[in-house]
Amino acid sequence: MLGAALVLSGCTSKLVDTNAAIQAGAAVVQAFTITDDQVASLCKQYMAESDGQNTKLPASNAYMQRLTRIMGKFKNIKELNVNYAVYQSETINAFASGDGSVRVYSGLMDAMTDDELFAVIGHELGHLKNKDVRDAYRTSYMIVAARYGISAFSQTAGAISQGLLGDLGQALATNAYSRKQEFEADAAAYQFCVANGVDPFAMYKALNVLMRLNGDSQTQSKVLQMFSTHPDSAERAARIKAMAEADGYRLK
Numbered sequence: 001m002l003g004a005a006l007v008l009s010g011c012t013s014k015l016v017d018t019n020a021a022i023q024a025g026a027a028v029v030q031a032f033t034i035t036d037d038q039v040a041s042l043c044k045q046y047m048a049e050s051d052g053q054n055t056k057l058p059a060s061n062a063y064m065q066r067l068t069r070i071m072g073k074f075k076n077i078k079e080l081n082v083n084y085a086v087y088q089s090e091t092i093n094a095f096a097s098g099d100g101s102v103r104v105y106s107g108l109m110d111a112m113t114d115d116e117l118f119a120v121i122g123h124e125l126g127h128l129k130n131k132d133v134r135d136a137y138r139t140s141y142m143i144v145a146a147r148y149g150i151s152a153f154s155q156t157a158g159a160i161s162q163g164l165l166g167d168l169g170q171a172l173a174t175n176a177y178s179r180k181q182e183f184e185a186d187a188a189a190y191q192f193c194v195a196n197g198v199d200p201f202a203m204y205k206a207l208n209v210l211m212r213l214n215g216d217s218q219t220q221s222k223v224l225q226m227f228s229t230h231p232d233s234a235e236r237a238a239r240i241k242a243m244a245e246a247d248g249y250r251l252k
Contacts, residue, residue: 043098119202126188
């Protein structure tokens with residue numbers, strides 16, 4: 001609560017925008033108290049905006065039909081409430097939101113086999129299962145609070161954003177998961193693959209595809225920055241390979 005105290009302590013100053021300072025304090029408090037239901041509600045709003053800004057393919061599209069077939073084997077986890085869609089884009093990316101929404105870019109689908117896609121989606125679902133998305137929202141709330149606080153004390157520091165959702169979206173876009181969170185999401189992807197009869201080495205192979213694409217000058221620009229900010233892909237691939245081999249599986 002120290003952040004809130006620091007922001008609100010200067011409210012008597014003429015230079016302080018009291019409303020903005022209160023918003024800053026509220027955002028800090030919310031960062032510590034945000035619930036899973038609140039995350040889901042915010043994510044649902046965020047996804048409605050994201051779906052409107054991207055070309056979301058219909059169920060009749062070949063990409064969507066392929067994704068539906070791939071994930072048809074997934075034994076859904078009730079609390080995740082997963083729903084899938086494809087964005088038409090050459091970008092190499094996939095992500096899961098806190099309301100259970102999973103979005104896969106057609107560029108990623110073009111680059112990977114069905115099993116590799118399943119593993120990548122499993123990785124994103126791992127972030128949901130491990131509550132990493134909730135933690136990301138906490139971090140984003142802290143960023144929003146800091147932004148409002150700076151604006152509150154100096155109007156020249158930048159205009160105060162009127163859209164909390166827009167602020168959160170911007171903060172989330174620059175938020176990176178920790179190394180520990182990424183490794184644990186990789187492990188979750190491996191476990192999802194084994195549990196659903198998918199190649200145990202699918203995540204290992206997917207990471208190798210991403211490394212190849214990121215190292216190719218013709219495709220490097222299409223690999224979304226988030227993949228390059230993940231922990232070293234070679235190290236992650238080695239960990240997953242070792243995990244599968246320790247369980248008695250052999251790479252084919």
